[in-house]
Structures are given as structure tokens and as C-alpha cells.
Amino acid sequence: MITFFGALLFLVLGYALYSKFIEKVFGVDDNTPTPAYTKRDNLDFMPMSWWKGNLIQLLNIAGLGPIYGAVAGALYGPVAFIWIVVGCIFAGGVHDYFSGMMSLRHGGAQFPTIVGKYLGKHMKLFINGISLVLMLLVAAAFTAGPAQLISQISPLSFMAALALIFFYFILATILPINRIIGRIYPLLGGILLFMAVSVAVALVFSGKPMPNLTLANLHPGELPIWPLLMVTISCGAISGFHCTQSPIIACTMKKETDGRKIFYGAMVIEGIIALIWAAAGMTFFNGTTGLQAALAAGGPSGVVNEISISLLGSMGGILAILGVIILPITTGDTALRSSRMIVTDILSKFTDMEGKWKVLLVTIPLAIPTFYLSTIDYTFLWRYVGWTNQVVATVMLWTATVFLLRSYKFHWISGVPASFMTGVVSTYIFYAPEGLNMDYQISMIIGSCITLVVLLWYAVQIIKYRSLKASDSEYAA
Template sequence: MVTFFAALVLLILGYIFYSKFIERVFAVDDQTPTPAYAQKDDIDFVPMSWWKGNLIQLLNIAGLGPIYGAVAGALYGPVAFIWIVIGCIFAGGVHDYFSGMMSMRHGGAQFPSLVGRYLGKHIKVFINGLSLVLMLLVAAAFTAGPAQLISQISPVSFITALVIIFAYYILATVLPVNRVIGRIYPFLGGILLFMAVAVAAALILSGKPMPNLTFSNLHPGELPIWPLLMVTISCGAISGFHCTQSPIIARTMKKETDGRRIFYGAMVIEGVIALIWAAAGMTFFNGTYGLQEALAAGGPSGVVNEISTSLLGTMGGVLAIFGVIILPITTGDTALRSSRMIVTDLFSKFFNMDGKVKILLITVPLAIPTFYMATIDYTFLWRYVGWTNQVVATVMLWTATMYLLKNYKFHWISGVPATFMTGVVSMYIFYAPEGLNMDYQISAIIGSCITVAVVVWYATQILKYRHQKQAASDFTAV
């Protein structure tokens, strides 16, 4: 229990101190009007209060990610606590803050547009495709699960449930952001928080011993921590999906100083939620081996349902069902909305029709392949979300690094985690079963070579902008 509370305190301290340091490096300015006012269109660009933005951002980026991912990550033992804390403070919080604030500074630009501006057109083309694939995969995966549960607990068939969910998706994607998302999502975000806090309180009061970090139990089991843990627990530590969602809220910010509370704050809250569920998974089933048996028997939804019902009784069961159905849906619809926004940016030069007609014409073609993928096995889809998700996160961190370099700011705050995540994704694609399924040692060597090559490129960029800064300083002096 000492480890759990220590991790919780560190997350809070990370928000209080490190987020302020990040904000100072970015250099916020409340004198410049935000896109919510400068480009107000009453559809995507609509001013909203920071607390609404925080809860909506939390719901958009979280869903069941910090619950299912944390429960699966708990199989690695108490080392999961370390990754959640370090990943959230030094990688995820930085990633989310810069993805939101850079979007806001560039008129509410989508993630691929930022990539193109700071990493070049070729990377932009790649990331456009990868981002769309990621969001459609997330939307499909986060639809299949709820539809399956609805068909199990009601007379509604799986396909009928899918049709109902997608009808809502299209409605939520087409309507102005303050109509459905702005009114309902803060309330649903509050429920997500309440569910996590209630589970934590019940777990503490249950008297079950929470695992503490020791040299003997740091990582029980045979699963290799590197790089699997960093992909298994993404939501709660660092997740590329977040940078696709941040522009939605970046277009609603009233002032720049709200960014720290909205983006970094939502990431830390998600980290707390992941911490709670990782602790619950390890504690409730008396260790990682008991958790592994429970996951094999009922999957993540079965584990979440058993924990909630056993600890919280009938209310826990209701919350579990509500969460497994509602929370992923509220992530799926914003994934589709972000897809629509990216495609709109891509083809903005070719569309001159009415805004709502244009939105509908773009949304429907995106919904069709997503609907089809939702009929595929959920676990199959989720396997491919992980690596795609973390590649997007890595590219966003490098985008932030180049932004800081070009503006002669302290680039290490994003460059170090970008290097770390490059190592993760470079090895994972070669080692993972859904990748090339190669030998662990060979995968590690190839991944290390790729990472070294990227570090060399980073070093050349540092020297380039250092020389530019010196040349500019010499010219000014003359």
C-alpha cells in the first residue's frame, strides 16, 4: 500500500511542479485571442470553460483505456506503477500538453498538419494514413465491445446494437461540439472519476494487502518488460491517440493558461485512474498469477465486472456495465470526429459547399469501413491498436522537439521521452506476435540500431539550430 500511495503522491507532485515548468518552456500568452474566438464557427470552434474542457478531454482520451490497459499491464507486477508514474509525468503529460497547445497556436490544426510543418511533408503523408488507421481501429474496437455486451444483456442483436451506436456516432460527429459533447461528456467524465475513486476506496477498506515494490517482486512472471509494458499500458502513461483528440478541445479554449489544466491535467487524472486499476488487478486476485487466470477466463471486461461488483456490490455492477458500454462509445465517437476533421483539412481546397453538408459527406464514408471493422473480433483489433498508437505518440514527441528546437527553447523535455519511445516502438514491431514475431535478442539489436540512427539525426538537428541561433546572434550584434 505504501507503493500505491507513493505513486499517487508523485503523480500529484508531477502536475503541481513539472507541468508548470513545461508551461514556462512553452511560454503561454493570454493576450492573443485563441482560435475559439478568432475562428468561431459554432461547430468545432466554440469557446468553453476550462473545467468542461478538462473533463471532455479526459473522457475523449480515456474511455476504457486506463482501465483495460492497466489491468492487462498489472500482469507485469508492481513495475507497472513505475511506468505509469514516470510515463505520465515525463512523457504522456508533455505529449498531451504540446499536442494541444501547438494545435491551438496553429489555429486548431490537426496532428498531421503539425507533423508536416515541423517534420516535413513525407512524414506528414505517412502520419496522415497512420492516424486515420489508428482512429478507425479505436472507433471500431471501442464499438465492438459495447455492442457485444448489449447483445448479451438484452434482446437486441449485435448488428442492431452496432447500427444504433453508429447512428449516434454520425450524429455526434456532425453536430456542433457544444451540443452533445459539451453538455453530456463533463457529466460522464465525472462518472469515470467517481468509478475509479470508489474502487480505490473500497480496495483500501477491504483490507487486502496491496503489493509493494521490492527487489523480489518488482517483476514476477516471465513476460519481458521491455518493450511490452510500454505498449500494454499506454493510456495512463503515454498514448498517441491523445494527440488526435487534443485539437478538438484546442479549438474551444478561452485562453492559453487553461492548457495546463486541460491537457496536462487530464493526463495526470488518467494516470491516477490507471494506477488505481493496476493496483486493483494485482490486489483483488492476490497477485499476477491469479489475475492472469481471471483474464484468461473472462477477459478485461470480466475482470472489471468482478472487481466492481465484489467491492461495490450492486452499485459496482451497474457502474461496471455502464462503464463498459458508455465509456468506449464516448471515445469512439470523438475518434470518428477527429477522423472527419483530418480528412476535412486534407481536402479543404476541394470543398466549397455548405459546412454541414460537407461534414456529413465526409463522415459517412469514414463510418462505413469502421462499421465493417467493428464486426471483427475485438481482441484481434486491439492487438493492432497498441503499436500504431505508440508510433503516433513517438512522432508527436519528435514534432514537439522540432518545434522547441526551431524556437530555441529547452527541447530536452520532449527529446528525451521521444528517444525512449523510439526505442520502444522500434523493437516492438519486430518482436510482437502482431508484428514480425522475431527472436527477442534479434529484435533488440534491430530496434537499437534504428534508435541510434534516430539519435544521430537528433544530434544533427541540435547542431543545426545551435549554429542558426549563433548566426542570428552575431548578425544582431553587428
Template sequence: MLTFLLAIILLVVGYIFYSKFVEKVFGINDKNETPAYTKNDNMDYVPMSWWKGSLIQLLNIAGLGPIFGAVTGALYGPVAFIWIVIGCIFAGAVHDYFSGMLSLRHKGAQFPTLVGRYLGKTMQSAINIVSIVLMILVAAAFTAGPAQLIAELTPLTFLTAIIIIFAYFLLAAVLPVNRIIGKVYPVFGGILIFMAVSIAIALLFSEHQIPNLTVSNLHPQDLPIWPLLMVTISCGAISGFHSTQSPIIARTLKKESDGRKVFYGAMIAEGIIAMIWAAAAMTFFGNTGGLQEAFAAGGPAGIVNEISTSLLGTLGGILAILGVIILPITTGDTALRSSRMMLTELFSSLFKNLSGKWKVVLATIPVTIPCFLLSTIDYTFLWRYVGFTNQTVATIMLWTATMYLLTNNKLHWITGIPALFMTGMVSTYVFYAPEGLNMDYYVSLVIGAVITVFVCIWYIRKIVSNRKNRSQDSYTSAA
């Protein structure tokens, strides 16, 4: 229990102190007029208060990610606590802050546009495809689970439930951000927080003993911690999906100083939620072996339902149903909204002559159709590919932020070191994982290390080149 409480305290302290340091490095200026005012269109660019933006951002980036991912990561034991704390404070929250603030500084630009500006057009072309694929996978994966539960609880069929969900998706994606998202999502964000806090309090005062710190791998199948834990628990530590969601809220901020509370703060809140659910999962079933049996019996949704109803009674059952149905749906629709924004930027010449409403509708349809088709296949199959694609996008975003800081002569290490860490993790994962090349673990480690070394050399050369350019500029100015 001591480790769990200490981890929560560290996350809060990380927000209080490290977020201010990151904000200082970025360099905010509240005199700068934000895109919410300079590009106000009453659709995507609409000023909103920071507290409302924070709750919407939390709901957009979280959904069931920090719940399902955390209970799955709990199979590794308390080592998951370490990853959530370190990953969230030094990687995930920094990633989210820069993805939001860079969008803010570049007129509400989407993630691929930012990549193109700082990593080049070739990388932008690749990340456009990867990002849109990620959005489609997330929306599909976050549709299948709720549809299945709706089919079990009501007379509706699975297909009918999917159709209803997608009808809502289309409605939420094409309406102005302050209609449904701005009015209803803060309430759902509050439910997400209330659900986690209730579980934490009930867990602390129950007879269950939360395990303390150990770096031992307690996974029943003895799966390696590196790199699998870092992909299993992405939401709650670091998630590339967030870089696609942050521009939605960046287009609504009233001033730059709101960014720390909205982007860094929402990620810390997600980390706390993930910590609570990881602790509940590794505690409630006695050990990781018992948790594995619970997975086999009912999957993550069954685990969440059993923990909630056992610790909170009827209220827990209601919260579990709300969580498993509502939370993933609210993430799925903003995934489609983000992909619509990306397509609009990518094919701006095709959409420039269309009126606002027609442009929004026509940009939404191409991503909705494949998402609908994918949502009818196995959820667990989809989720495996979401994990890898997600962390690849996170790695690219960190390198984008690093090049921004380097170009502007700022302290680039705060993103460069996490970017190198993520490069090694993703490189190893793609060679080792079943959905990757499924190679021998130790061979994958070596290949991942070699790739990371080459990327590190590229990074060092960029640093040296930047210093030379600064020296030349100084010499020219002096002359």
C-alpha cells in the same frame, strides 16, 4: 500499499510542479486570442470553460483505455506502477500538453498538420494515413466490446447493437461540439472519476493487501517488460491517440493558461485512474497467476465487473456496466470526429465549395464505413494493432514538439528525451511483437537499439545545425 499511495502522491506532485515548468518552457500568453474566438463557427470552434474542457478531454482520451490497459498491464506486477508514474509525468502529460497547445497556437490545426510543419511534408503524408487508421481502429475496437455486452444484457443482437452505436456515432460526429459532447460528456467524465475513486477507497479499506514496489517481472507467461509493458499500458502513461483528441478541445479554450489544467491535468487524472485499476487487478485475485485465470474466464470486461461488484456491490455493478458500455462509445465517437477533421484538412480543396453541414457529413462517411466493418471482427485482434499504432503516433508527436522547441530556441530536452525513449520502444516492438515481424527477442533488442542510435544522431545534427543558424543570424544582425 505504501508504493501505491506514494505513486498517487507523485502523480499529484508532478502536476503541481512539473506541469508549471513545462508551461514555462512553452511560454503562454493570455493576450493571444484563441481559435475559439478567431475562428468561431458554432460547430468545432466554440468557447467553453476550462473545467468542462478538462472533463471532456479526460473522457475523450480515457474511455476504457486506462481501465482495460491497466488491468492487463497488472499481469507484470508492481513494476507497472513505475511505468505509469514516470511515463505519465515526463512523457504522456508532456505529450498531451504540446499536442493541445501547438494546435491552439496554429489555429486549431490537427495533428498531421503540426507534423508537416515541424517534421516535413513526407512525414505529414505518412502520419495522415497512420492517424486516420488509428482513429478507425480505436472506434472499431471501442464499438465491439460495448455491442457484445448490450447483446448479452438485452434481446438485441450483436449486429443490431453495432448499428445503434454507429447511428449515435454519426450524430455526435456531425453535431456542434457544444450540443452532445459539451453537455453530456462532462457528466460521463465525472462518472469515470467517481468509479475510480470508489474502487480506490473500497480497496484501501478491504482485507486485500496492495503489493509494494518490485521491479521483478511477475507475468505468468514471462513476457518481457520491455517493450511490451509500455504498449500494454499506453492510456495512463503515454498514448498517441491523445494527440488526435487534444485539437478538439484546443478549439474551445478561452485562454492559453487553461491548457495546463486541460491537457496536462487530464493526463495526470488518467494516470491516477490507471494506477487505481492496476492496483485493484494485481491485488484482488491474489497474484498475477490468479489474474491470468480471470482473464481466461471473462477477459478485461469480466475482471472489471467482478472487482466492481465485489468491492462496491450493486453500485459497482451499475458502474461497471456504465463503464464498459458508455465510456468506450464516448471515445469511439470523438475518434470519428477527429478523423473527420483530419480528412477535411487533408482534402481541403475538395470540401472548400461545400456548405458547413454537407462538408461535415461527407467527411464523416468515408471513415465510418471501414470502422463499421472492422467492428464486427474480434476485439482482441483489433486491440493488438491499436497498441502499436498508438505508440508510433505518440513517438511522432514527441518529435514534433521537440522540433518546435528546438526551432524556437526553447528547452527541447523535455520532449527530446521521452521521444528517444519511445523511439527505442516502438522500434523494438515492431520487430518482436506477433503483430509485427515476430523476430527473436534479443535480435529485436539489437535492431531497436541501432535504430534509436541513428535517430539520436539525427537529433544531435539538428541541434548542431540549429546552433549554427542562430550564430549566423546573430552575426548578420550585428553586421
């Protein structure tokens, strides 16, 4: 129990202290008008209060990610607590803050546009493709599960439930952000928080001993911690999907100082939710062996349902159903909305079409492949979400690093986690079954070599911008 409360304290301190340092390095200015005012269109660009922005951002980035991912990551034992805390404070919080604030500074620009500005047009082209693939996979993966549950507890068939969800998706994507998302998301964000806090309180008073810190790998299947844990627990630590969602809220911010509360704050809340569910998974089933058996029997949804009902009774059952149905849908709809905004940004260079027709014509072609993907195996989709998600996160951290280098600011705050995540994704792609499925030791060697090449590039960039800074100082003198 000491480990759990210690980790919780570190997350709170991370927000109270480190987020302020990140904000200071970035340099906020409330005198600068935000895109919510300068580009107001009453569709995507319009001012909203910071607390609404925080709760909407939380729903956008969370869904069931910090629940399902944390439960699966709990198989590794209490070492998962370390990754959630360190990843959230030093990687995920930085990632989310910069993705939102850089979008704000560039007029509400979408993630691929920001990447192109700092990492070049070739990387922009690559990230355009992989971001769209990631969001369509997320929207599809987070639709299939709720549709299956709806078909089980109602007269609707799976396809009818799927069609109903996608009708909502299209409405949420094409309507102004304050019509649906701005009205119901703060309430749903409150439900997500209430569910997590209720589970935490019930767990503490359940009498079951919470595991204390150990660096040992307790995974019953003896899967390696590196790099699998860092991909298994993404939501709650660092997730590339977040940087595709942050521009949605950047377009609604009233002032720059709200960014710390919205972006870094939502990431820390998500980290706390992940911490609670990781602890619940380890504790409720009396260790990782029991948890593995529960996951094999009922999957993540079965584990969440059993924990919720056992700890919270009938209220827990209602919350579990709400969570498994509503929370993934609230991530799927904004994934589709973000896809629409990215494609609209791309097409703006080739067409002058404006208004609702443009929004609708972009949305429908995106919804069709997503609908199809929703009909295939959920576990197949989720395997590919994992590595594409962390590749996107790594690219965002390197984008923030170049931004700080160009600004002659303390680039290590993003450069260090970017280097770490480069090692994670470089190794994972070669080792994982959905990657090249190579031998672990060979994957480690190749991943290390790729990481070394990227670090050499980083060193060259540091030297380059130090020289430019020195030249600028001499010129100013």
C-alpha cells in the same frame, strides 16, 4: 500500500510542479486570441470553459484504456506503477500538452498538419495514413465490446446494437461540439472519476495487502517488460491517440493558460485512474498469477466486473456496466469526429464545399469501414491499436522537439521521452506477434540500431539550430 500512495503522490506533484515547468518552457500568452474566437464556426470552433474542456478531454482520451490496459499491465507486477508515474509525468503529460498547445498556436490545426510543418511533407503523408487507421481501429474496437454487452442484457441483437451505436456516432460527429459532447461528457467524466475513486477507497479498506515496489518481472507468462509493458499500458502513461483528440479541445479554449489544466491535467487524472486499476488487478486476485487466471476466464471486462461488484456491491455492478458500455463509446465517437476533422482539413485544399453537406459527406465514408471493422474479432483489432498508437505518440514527441529547437527553447523535455519511445516502438514492431514476430534478442539489436540512427539525426538537429541561434545572435548584435 506504501508504494501505491507514494505513486499517487508523485502523480499529484508531477502536475503541481513539472506541468508548470512545461508551461513556462512553452511560453503562454493570454493576450493572444484563441481559434475559438478568431475562427468561430459554431461547429468545431467555439469557446467553452476550461473545466468542461478538461472533462471532455479526459473522456476523449480515456474510455476503457486506463482500465483495461492497466489491468493487463498489472501482470508484470508493481513495476507497472513505475511506468505509469514516470510515463505520465515526463512523457504523456508533455505529449498531451504540446499536442494541444501547438494545435492552438496553429489555428486549431490537426495533428498531421502540425507534423508536416515541423517534420516535413513525407512524414505528414505517413502520419495522415497511420492516424486515420489508428482512429478507425479505436472507434471499431471501442464499439464491438459495448454492442456485445448490450445484446446480452437487452432484446437487441448484436447488429442492432451496433447500428444504434453508429447512429449516435454520426450524430456526435456532425453536430456542433456543444450539442452532445459539451453537454453529457462532463457528467460522464464525473462518473469515470467516481468509479475509480470508489474502487480505490474500497480497495484500501478491503483488508487485502497491496503489493510493494519490486523491479522484478512477475509476469506469469514470462513476457519481457521491455518493450511490452510500455505498449500494454499506454493510456495512463503515454498514448498517441491523445494527440489526435487534443485539437478538438484546442478549438474550444478561451485562453492559453487553460492548456495546462486541460491537457496536462487530464493526462494526470488518467494516470491516477490507471494506477488505481493496476493496483486493483494485482491486489484483488492476490498477485499476478491469480490475475492471469481471471483474465483467461473472463477477459478484461470480466475482471473489471468482478472487482467492481465484489468491492462496491450492486452499485459497483451498475458502474461496471456503465463503464463497459458508455466509456468506450465516448472514445469511439470522438475518434470518428477527429477523423472527420483531419479528412476535412485534407480536402480543404481541393474543394470549397462548406457547411453541413461537407461534414456529412466526409463522415459517412469514414463510418462505413469502421462499422465493418466492428464486426470482426475485438482482440485482433486491439493488437494493432497498440503499436500504431505508440508510433503516433513517438512522432508527436519528435514534432514537439523540433518545435522547441526552432524556438531555441529547452528541447530536452520532449527529446528525451521521444528517444525513449523510439526505442520502444522500434523493438516492439520487430518482436510483437502483430509485428514481424522475430526473436527477442534480434529485435533488441535491430531496435537499438534504429534508435541510434534517430539519435544521430537528433544530434544533427541540435547542432543545426545551435548554429542558427549563434548566427541570429551575431546578426542582432
